[in-house]
Amino acid sequence: MCWLIAVCFSVSLHAQKINTDLLKAMKARSIGPAAMSGRITAIDALVANPDIIYAGAASGGVWKTENGGTTWTSIFDQNPMINIGAIAVQQSNPSVVWVGTGEGNPRNSLNLGAGIYKSLDGGKTWKMMGLEKTIVIHRIIIDPTNPNTVYVGATGNPFADHQERGVFKTTDGGKTWEKILYTNARSGVGDMVMDPTNPNKLFVGMWEHRRTPYNFKSGGEGSGFYMTLDGGKNWTKLNNQTHGIPKGELGRIGLAIAHSEPNRVYALIESSQNALYRSDDGGFKWEKINDSDPETIKGNRPFYFWDIAVDPKNENRVYGVFQMISLSEDAGKTFKVIVPYNGVHPDHHAFWIHPEDPSLIIDGNDGGVAISRDRGRKWTYAEAIPIGQFYHIAVDNDLPYNIYGGLQDNGSWVGPSYTWQNGGIYSWQWQTVLGGDGFDVIPDPNNNRYGYAMWQGGNLMRYDKQTGNHSYIRPTADLNTRLRFNWNAAFALDPIDKKTIFYGSQFLHKSTDQGVSWQTISPDLTTNNKDQQKASDQSGGLTIDITSAENHNTILCIAPSPVQQGVIWVGTDDGNVQLSRDGGKTWENKTPRIAGLPKEAWIPQIRASSFSAGEAFVVANNYRQGDMSTYVFRTKDYGQTWTRIVDDSKVVGYALSVQQDVVEPNLIFVGTEQGLWFSVDDAATFSQWKQGIPSVSTMDLALQEREADLVLGTFGRSIFVLDNIRPLRKIAASKGKVLEQKLATFEQNDAYLASYRDADGANFMADANFVGENRNAGARLVYWYNKKQEPKKENNVVAKEEPKKKKDKEKDKDKPKEESKDKPKPAVSPEAKKDTVFIRIYNAENKLIRTLHHQPDTLGMQVMYWDLCEKGIRMPDSPKPKKNAPDSRGNNVFAGKYKIVFALADAKDSTFVTVKNDPRVNIATNAQDAQKAFMERTQKSVTRLTEVTDRLNEMDEIAKQIQNRTKDLEGKEFAELSKATKAILDSIKTKKELVTGKRFEKQGYGRPYQVTPVGKMREVFSYMDEKIAPTPSHIKLLEDFETLTNQVIEKVNKFVADDWTQYRKKVETTNIPLFKDYKPIDK
Secondary structure (H helix, E strand, C coil): CHHHCCCCCCEECCCEEECHHHHHHHCCEEEECCCCCCCEEEEEECCCCCCCEEEEECCCEEEEECCCCCCCEECCCCCCCCCEEEEEECCCCCCCEEEEECCCCCCCCCCCCCCEEEECCCCCCCEECCCHHHCCEEEEEECCCCCCCEEEEECCCCCCCCCCCEEEEECCCCCCCEEEECCCCCEEEEEEEEECCEEEEEEEEEEEEEEECCEEEECECCCEEEEECCCCCCCEECCHHHHCCCCCCECCEEEEECCCCCCCEEEEECCCCCEEEEECCCCCCCEEEECCCCCCCCCCECCCECEEEECCCCCCCEEEECCCEEEECCCCCCCEEEECCCCCCCCEEEEEECCCCCCCEEEEECCEEEEECCCCCCCEECCCCCCCEEEEEEECCCCCCEEEEEECCCEEEEEECCCCECCCEEHHHCEEEECCCCCCCEECCCCCCEEEEEECCCEEEEEECCCCCEEECCCCCCCCCCCCCCCCCCEEECCCCCCCEEEECCCEEEECCCCCCCEECCCCCCCCCHHHCCHHHHCEECCCCCCCCCCCCCEEEEEECCCCCCCEEEEECCCCEEEECCCCCCCEECHHHCCCCCCCCEEEEEEECCCCCCCEEEEEEEHHHCEEEEEEEEECCCCCCCEEEECCCCCCCCEEEEEECCCCCCCEEEEECCEEEEECCCCCCCEECCCCCCCCCEEEEEEECCCCEEEEEEECCCEEEECCCHHHHHHHHCCCHHHHCCEEECCCCCEEECCCECCCCCCCCCCCCCEECCCCCCEEEEEEECCCCCCCCCCCCEEECCCCCCCCHHHHCCCCHHHCCCCCCCCCCCECCCCCEEEEEECCCCCEEEEEEECCCECEEEEEEECCEEECCCCCCCCCCCCCCCCCEEEECCCEEEEEEEEECCEEEEEEEEEEECCCCCCCCCHHHHHHHHHHHHHHHHHHHHHHHHHHHHHHHHHHHHHHHHCCCCCHHHHHHHHHHHHHHHHHHHHHHHHHCCCCCCCCCCCCCCCCHHHHHHHHHCCCCCCCCCCHHHHHHHHHHHHHHHHHHHHHHHHHHHHHHHHHHHHHCCCCCCCCCCCCCCC
8 A cells, every 4th residue: 555655754855865864963852741641552571571561552652661660662663653553472582572553442543554563682673574454453462382373363444345354374473474264354353362272272253343434333244253273274153053152243252261271261242232251161152141240241332442351360250351440250240340430541452461470460541551460459550651642732932832732532731842940841740621532722822821622522611720620611502403523623713813712513613702602603514414424323333332433524623814814714524625715704615626635535634824815735634434645735826726735655644734834935844644744845845754753643733933843743652842943944945055065054042041940749750750851951053064075976965866776785684674675875974074063152242252062973964052151261270271172161141142153164154042031030130230240250360269279280290390300319409409399399288278178088978168269269159140130148258259369379479489489499509490480470
């Protein structure tokens, strides 16, 4: 399938290529959150060492812990598909791990897959092993006696008929596959288990299931209960008459075999009367055990969770794994809920019990991983797995700004993009503002204490994040009109009149009073197909499931123009693109004009351009009808004509989001099911942004305009922030020419003299907590480095695409095949020699205040940080700097505009950084001048004191040289000189101790208090960067420092004039010319 084919990730500018590896310094920050984690679909662990656990996320990759869940590492990010359905560890050689992609519990928001992967080194590297067209793999079982034999249970695509589903088997470690069980084109594996004592005996529940955009049905003729005794060569379809399973149409079947008694098999069977069945003879005869339990059986949702598990040491102890976890101690006759909706997150999808120690249970649910070590009585939560599934993302204009978003099954949240606190971004810095499934969360632009959030099915609230108060503001209609709200209902804030909000059902609703009252400003903007509106009455098939998830003929997105009042775009879930140019008075359906738009495609997002009222971008996807292609369209004339600007030849994965830059129109970002893509040539070509961002479902994008940050709301890896996209703007504006320069700079963000404090919460958290990546303090400086390397002839980073060359087999021998396939050769190797780039910083008076050095490790974009400090002065008794050494760190600079000049040999470029005071701190107008005077006065005394120690050190060196020269000489004069030298060295030591204090060699903690100039100097420096004018206490301290310094200078000057001069005369009588003349040091 074309959407799964890996494409090169280099950008083409006018038939030329740019190696995007050269942008790796602009790595996006993963900020979490992880407090609410996300949906876990698969778990396996090492039986011999259960501290090693693998957890698969529905759309967030594979995570591994080697310490029982204290810390977790993402190990699957290098692959083009990270939607996980199954994991299996080869217990005989636990370095071998299999991963199947595609989520096997097909809810409305499931994530599809692309085959099976294998690792031979515990997840460090992976190789694609085929089965790409299965789309969803739900089970993997490895033959414990022959690990080259592996069974794969493929559920298949729930949205389309296809034959690549059922049970597949390999006997050669995945090189080849054979389909050994298949029923029809819409049926796949709902569950599969193997007899632990007989690897040739397997049970499979085949499941017919079909989803449409507006309904789903579980059950059909393809469903069935199958058993094989010969490894899949022959299968027996179990039936009612012979085996005792229910008559008629079957749905999903959940299976479990008791390890302690393999003849005991349990089957949770969906039929006209859902029930738990049990076999005590190895699966040949079955008995209905329970059809009445209100939670485990009757209240369950088979399409989403229909699992059971058996204690491996007790065949009568059975766990029901569904919204909650229940336990039976009597072989399924009765159940008791042991994990309710509170405590551990509900909705459980993966359940691993240690086969030798059943007190150890690992649970995967919609909120992450939970671990019990007492058979489910108490649980710990894995706090460091950031796999949140965000539907929408938004930002405010606070400083630092906040990020808002709603999560699948995890509510609505607000948290910091970065903090002025020590450490990273912690889970407790996020605040929930509404429960349920979260979607759009939009702060009130006039006061972000308040905002708008919703839960599924259109339940809109206005929240107060300070008090927790909520107002229910969902629009209403007359008794004869039923409003249809999507699971993910559309909400928008008017970007021009920010008191106006819009909300979408099948109609567009408008409020100008924060949702207190609403006006309906449109007719039904959907296709209003009555046949597609029955989910609210009959969704689910054999088992009814009505949650608003299948609500249809609804508005999905609303996009008011930021350029012209009254221009409003609307997209629906049944393919309509509607436009009003008069504030909703009249509407025109533009869908017939969009050539190539599939009929009744999903329109999840429309972006109205910031440059022209007639320009808009329309995102469409049609995977819910089996079409995996990519669709993004653009109009520049109010929808009269359209261009498909993104298709399968440009990106990988169906489209989910789009964002045109608000400053540079040629810069366009697109989020797909497989990552973030960007164009710097007005959508002529696209490249995947892999710097810090895996191939994750990128559901929404937001621009923080003040800071030029691109914020990604992903459906599987929480939130990423791409700081300062201005370099990409310059690349786009220059049509790539800036990259031909040896050295180039870009517009930089403002920098703040921010005060940092310790974060709230525990001070010593150990290792189990997630810590999101914070911004570094200081000014972030970005520049382009492209020094041409000799003697290479091809030395531009922008070059025509070369013919394919023979692969370097030695270099690629250990890589997975797909990793080394047809990658474009960079025109320049990213590896660079260690050149030194000089960064000179000038203040507003054009005075050089600091020189920094930076040595690029590679060619391309470079990121470094200036700590907002000026050049430091040398401290007393410190070594003199080497020639061309970078300047040491001094005091903080003051607020103002600073010129930053980058230089490399004959190449030079410059930019500016505006340094601002901490906006949280009120600084008096005269404080800066007073601070500057205080600093200059301090530096003067420090410089004089350093001159004292330099002189004493120099004299000490001279005296020691004399001591060395004369130690072996005989005669009275040399004996006297030796005695005088020892005396002068003792005197020098005493004078140095006047400056720095006596050194105590005795062991122990702490040192006796001494009053010295250096001690007072340190106290003065502790006050140096205060945000207020120096106080009388500060000034008194400085005066004390000056007094002590002057006292020392006076004593040293006297020592030089008296003792040192006499010593010099004595030495010079021996013709040893080592002395120099000293002038008195100024006081």
